[in-house]
Structure formats: C-alpha cells, structure tokens
Amino acid sequence: MLVRRLSGYALRGELQVCPARRFCPKLIWRWTCTDRSGTPVPAYYVTTPVFYVNSLPHIGHVYSAVVADCSHRYKILQGVNSRFATGTDEHGLKIQQAAATTGKDPLTFCTEVSNRFRHVFRRCGISYTDYVRTTEDRHRQAVEQFWTVLVNNGFIYRGSYEGWYSVPDESFLTETQVVDSTDSLGRAIKTSTESGHKVEWMKEDNYLFRLSDLRHKLQHWLRSNPHVIQPEKFYYIVLQWLESDLPDLSVSRQKSRLQWGIGVPGDPEQTVYVWLDALVNYLTVAGYPEQHSRWWSVVHHVVGKDILKFHAIYWPAFLLAAELPLPQAIHVHSHWTVQGKKMSKSLGNVVDPLETSLKFTVDGLRYFLLRQGVPDTDCDYDDDKVVKLCNSELADALGGLLNRCTAPSLNPEQVYPQFCNTSFPKEPEEFNGRAVLEDYKMVEAVLRLPALAKENFEKLHAYKALEAISGCVRMTNGFIQRHAPWKLNCRKTEDKLWYDTVLHVSMECLRIYGILLQPAVPSLADKILSRLGVGPGERSWDHALDFLSRYEGRDCPYERRALGPNTGLLFSRLERKNVQEKHQKPGKRQDGI
Numbered sequence: 042m043l044v045r046r047l048s049g050y051a052l053r054g055e056l057q058v059c060p061a062r063r064f065c066p067k068l069i070w071r072w073t074c075t076d077r078s079g080t081p082v083p084a085y086y087v088t089t090p091v092f093y094v095n096s097l098p099h100i101g102h103v104y105s106a107v108v109a110d111c112s113h114r115y116k117i118l119q120g121v122n123s124r125f126a127t128g129t130d131e132h133g134l135k136i137q138q139a140a141a142t143t144g145k146d147p148l149t150f151c152t153e154v155s156n157r158f159r160h161v162f163r164r165c166g167i168s169y170t171d172y173v174r175t176t177e178d179r180h181r182q183a184v185e186q187f188w189t190v191l192v193n194n195g196f197i198y199r200g201s202y203e204g205w206y207s208v209p210d211e212s213f214l215t216e217t218q219v220v221d222s223t224d225s226l227g228r229a230i231k232t233s234t235e236s237g238h239k240v241e242w243m244k245e246d247n248y249l250f251r252l253s254d255l256r257h258k259l260q261h262w263l264r265s266n267p268h269v270i271q272p273e274k275f276y277y278i279v280l281q282w283l284e285s286d287l288p289d290l291s292v293s294r295q296k297s298r299l300q301w302g303i304g305v306p307g308d309p310e311q312t313v314y315v316w317l318d319a320l321v322n323y324l325t326v327a328g329y330p331e332q333h334s335r336w337w338s339v340v341h342h343v344v345g346k347d348i349l350k351f352h353a354i355y356w357p358a359f360l361l362a363a364e365l366p367l368p369q370a371i372h373v374h375s376h377w378t379v380q381g382k383k384m385s386k387s388l389g390n391v392v393d394p395l396e397t398s399l400k401f402t403v404d405g406l407r408y409f410l411l412r413q414g415v416p417d418t419d420c421d422y423d424d425d426k427v428v429k430l431c432n433s434e435l436a437d438a439l440g441g442l443l444n445r446c447t448a449p450s451l452n453p454e455q456v457y458p459q460f461c462n463t464s465f466p467k468e469p470e471e472f473n474g475r476a477v478l479e480d481y482k483m484v485e486a487v488l489r490l491p492a493l494a495k496e497n498f499e500k501l502h503a504y505k506a507l508e509a510i511s512g513c514v515r516m517t518n519g520f521i522q523r524h525a526p527w528k529l530n531c532r533k534t535e536d537k538l539w540y541d542t543v544l545h546v547s548m549e550c551l552r553i554y555g556i557l558l559q560p561a562v563p564s565l566a567d568k569i570l571s572r573l574g575v576g577p578g579e580r581s582w583d584h585a586l587d588f589l590s591r592y593e594g595r596d597c598p599y600e601r602r603a604l605g606p607n608t609g610l611l612f613s614r615l616e617r618k619n620v621q622e623k624h625q626k627p628g629k630r631q632d633g634i
C-alpha cells in the first residue's frame with residue numbers, strides 16, 4: 042500500500058488487477074481518500090463540456106461553467122473531496138476551417154482562443170481544478186489507449202460511411218434527420234432538423250463503431266437508472282431515441298479531409314472522429330488509463346441540451362464497449378436566447394460575459410444566471426432583467442438587511458449582539474415574550490432552509506435554492522420592519538434586550554444566507570460573512586445547521602463578537618441608464634472571431 046498525504050487528507054493506493062483485465066493485463070492503482078482520522082472522504086467529479094474554440098466565450102458557455110462551478114463549490118462546503126474539470130475542444134473540421142480563415146496555424150489559433158476561455162472563466166470565478174485541452178499530449182495518449190481498447194474489444198471495424206455530415210455540429214445524420222431548405226442566396230440546401238445547420242453529403246472509407254449492438258444495453262442502463270439523466274424530460278427523450286434505428290457510428294475521418302485531430306493508432310490514413318476524441322477528455326482528467334478509477338466512479342456531467350445525444354447515447358456506448366463505469370448523472374440544461382433568438386455572430390446578439398461581468402459585477406452575473414436559468418426551458422437574456430433582479434434581491438433585500446444589522450447608527454457597538462430568551466422564548470406561551478407568530482414562522486423557515494437548499498444544490502437546481510434563500514431574506518426584512526428596532530427606547534432594559542435580540546436573530550439569519558450563498562455568489566457571500574465576523578473555519582455547510590443556538594438553549598460562539606470591518610455597500614444598485622451610457626450594447630465582437 043502507498044499512502045500520500047495532502048493537506049487534511051490521506052490518499053491510500055492499492056495495486057489491483059485492472060477491471061478491464063481481458064484487454065489490459067496489468068495492475069492499476071485503486072485510490073481511497075481518508076481524513077486525518079482515517080474516515081473515508083466522499084469524492085465527487087463534475088465536468089463541463091470542453092468548449093469549441095471556433096468562437097469566443099459567450100454567456101451560454103459561462104452558464105454551463107457556472108452551473109458546474111456552483112455544484113463543485115457546494116460539494117466542498119459539504120466536506121466532499123471534489124474535482125471540477127473544464128477546458129477546450131480543439132480538433133475537428135470546423136476548428137481546422139476557422140484557423141484557416143484567420144491565416145494562423147491551428148495550434149496558435151487554438152491556444153489563443155483557449156486562453157480567452159480560461160481568462161473568462163477565471164474572471165467569472167469558475168474554480169476549476171483541471172483545465173484540459175484536447176491538443177495536450179496526455180489527452181492524445183488517453184484517446185489512443187481508449188481506441189485500442191475499443192478495437193481489442195471488437196467494437197471497431199473497417200467500413201465505409203455514406204450519408205450526411207454537419208460540420209458545425211461535427212455530427213453524422215441519417216436521412217430522417219435532415220430537411221430541405223434554402224440558404225441566404227435562395228439556393229436549395231439540406232439542413233439538420235435538430236440544429237438547423239447546413240449538412241453536406243459525404244462518402245468515405247473509415248472506421249465504424251458497433252453502436253447498434255449496444256442498444257439493448259443502453260436501454261437497460263437507463264431503465265435501471267431512471268434518475269441518471271436530469272431533468273426527467275431529457276431522460277424520456279433519450280429513451281425515445283433509443284426506440285428508433287441506431288445505426289453503427291462512423292468514428293474516424295480520412296486524413297485527406299481532416300488533418301487536425303488525433304491519428305487512428307496504427308493507421309496513418311485516418312483521424313479519430315472529433316466527438317470520440319472530445320468525450321475522452323473526461324477520462325483524461327480522471328487520470329486514464331493509469332489511475333482513473335477513484336474519480337471515474339463519481340463522475341457527473343453538465344451539458345447543454347444540444348449535445349445530449351453525444352453524452353447520453355454515444356458516450357455511454359463507448360464506455361460500455363471499453364468496460365468502464367457509466368456516468369453517475371448527466372445534468373442537462375436549456376439554452377440562453379436573446380429576444381427569443383439563438384445567440385449567433387451573424388445576428389450580432391452574442392452576449393459577452395466579460396463585458397457583462399464588468400457592467401453587473403461577477404456576482405451579479407452569476408446570481409442572474411443561476412437564479413433565472415431553469416434546466417427545462419430556454420431562458421431569455423436581457424440587461425433589464427439583470428438590473429431588476431440584482432437591484433431587488435441583492436442590493437435592496439440582502440444588502441438592506443446587512444445594513445440594517447451592521448450600520449453604526451443601528452449597531453453602535455459594532456458587535457453580534459446578545460440574544461434574550463425572555464424576549465424570544467422557544468415556547469411562545471411559556472414567557473411573556475415579544476416575538477409574534479410571524480417571527481416563529483420565519484425562524485422555522487430558516488431552520489428548514491439548509492435542507493431545502495441542499496436538496497436543490499444536490500440536483501444542480503441552484504435556481505430553486507436561490508429562490509428559497511430569497512424568500513427567507515424577505516421574511517427577515519419583514520421581521521426587522523415589523524419590530525422597527527430604531528423606534529425602541531434602549532434606555533429601558535427590556536427594550537434594549539429586545540433590540541439586541543432582533544439584531545441577533547437577523548444576523549443569525551444573514552449568517553445562514555451567507556453560508557448557503559457561497560456556491561452561487563462566492564464574493565458576495567464572503568462580504569456578508571466577513572462583515573458579520575464569521576471566520577473562514579466557520580463557513581462550512583455544517584455551520585449553517587447550527588442556527589440560532591441560543592434560542593435552542595445552547596451557547597452561541599458569535600454572541601458579543603466584534604463585527605468585521607465595514608467595506609461599504611454589499612451590492613451597489615445598478616442603473617440601467619448608466620449601464621447603457623457607459624458601455625456599448627452587446628453586439629458584434631471587435632476582433633471578428
């Protein structure tokens with residue numbers, strides 16, 4: 042046994058026979074992670090798709106990344122050992138063509154755009170642990186190994202493909218998946234029914250994958266795992282696809298057509314199909330082919346609905362053929378549109394995440410995307426909606442609440458005040474307290490909030506978690522408003538005790554909101570918690586389970602503690618007019634990519 046010590050964790054590795062031993066007759070390391078006491082620490086691995094580098098990042102891409110980031114941050118708060126991979130998809134015909142139009146060599150072109158994605162993600166607080174590029178050597182090795190396993194397992198054969206191909210989707214289509222259409226010059230063309238992209242006829246000798254053989258196994262997998270594709274609507278779509286014809290899949294292209302890709306092992310005339318290449322990125326990050334089992338058994342994919350077929354049919358089929366475990370879950374999300382239309386360069390309606398994050402702040406953009414983005418239906422992006430939502434929920438409700446608890450005029454001692462059980466007794470009828478029925482309802486709601494938020498963060502439904510938090514923030518503002526502490530006469534002992542209690546309860550609520558908001562709006566949450574004087578070691582999910590401990594009859598570690606420094610407004614109100622004047626409207630990019 043080999044033990045590696047990391048901060049707070051120990052990784053124990055044991056040599057075991059590879060599960061795919063028929064084809065891989067070697068020993069592999071199987072790792073388990075434990076904490077200092079030797080207790081196993083659960084692991085989680087979340088991925089975004091790797092992003093095409095033929096266009097620059099837009100808010101749709103950032104949405105995929107923010108959804109995965111929120112889940113990763115949430116898992117860390119839960120004490121889980123989480124890994125989060127993102128990166129860029131750099132091979133294929135469309136990248137080859139895009140590089141050619143800029144006159145740059147493909148790798149230089151890919152590196153430039155990949156760096157743009159990395160920059161945007163860093164700016165937007167995407168806390169990935171791994172950034173993978175499909176042009177990396179480690180990835181080429183993983184693809185070559187994966188291909189070899191598929192060949193050795195008898196799933197790849199030489200054949201010829203004749204049919205439709207969509208370069209923008211890098212996808213093969215059957216006759217039923219295309220329709221007659223016309224291009225902008227009125228010429229007759231065929232387009233994909235699903236994406237609307239133009240398709241072309243292709244006839245090539247290449248390698249085919251025995252997808253048709255795996256139909257029943259895929260159906261069995263889905264029927265035995267009814268929650269594996271989320272939301273349910275997409276699960277049924279995939280089941281329906283599997284009811285229809287599932288022809289074998291072409292998994293290579295002739296090198297004469299496609300040079301920009303990974304060569305088929307042992308055949309200098311063929312290049313690996315870009316989707317097979319790209320999908321293996323998830324394994325590359327997990328350490329395939331050497332040490333992937335620890336992460337591979339806990340993988341969760343976040344994908345947009347446009348790439349469902351690749352992730353819910355092709356990918357599981359490849360994994361079945363390679364005798365590797367299938368994903369734990371595929372979380373599908375819908376698309377962001379602008380005035381009901383798909384974002385596209387030609388329409389000039391692409392929303393630039395950098396510009397948007399400068400206008401509305403990173404927290405503003407993240408909050409908007411996570412609060413408004415629902416997985417089932419497309420959502421429309423509009424600057425006005427961002428302004429309205431952020432002003433009402435972040436600036437007014439949350440910022441106002443923090444201000445009411447911490448402003449020197451209301452909290453001259455700048456402390457977390459004391460709670461008085463006589464003013465706010467646990468049993469309303471027990472004492473002659475000052476809390477009213479509505480206050481008890483609020484306390485109940487905040488007590489239940491972590492469980493509700495947990496349930497929704499687990500499903501990657503941040504919008505529901507944020508909705509619940511926002512509802513509680515409203516209740517807490519109502520609580521302060523109802524008791525108007527500023528009207529109390531603090532020279533009277535009884536009033537002073539009640540005054541402090543109102544502030545204490547409100548601050549306890551804010552502490553819970555700050556903890557629960559960390560996955561979605563990390564800087565804003567940090568501002569709340571720092572102002573309340575809540576230290577870095579007091580911000581885990583478990584700390585949110587210890588709400589209002591004095592009310593429950595336990596000690597409260599925050600009571601009488603000095604507040605943290607006043608760093609100004611939590612979130613400055615956004616002015617739609619100023620936003621328009623200061624910044625140009627999102628539109629065509631200056632650099633033409």
Ligand code: MSP
Nearest residue numbers: 090091092093101102105130319320344345376377
């Ligand atoms: N390269 C492939 C994925 C390969 S993964 C093995 C690809 N790239 S992409 O850049 O086109 O899309 C990446 C992600 O961004 C997908 O999840 C896609 O759904 C998402 N989005 C692209 N446009 C979008 C919107 N307008 N709205 C929301 N997400 C969208 O596909």
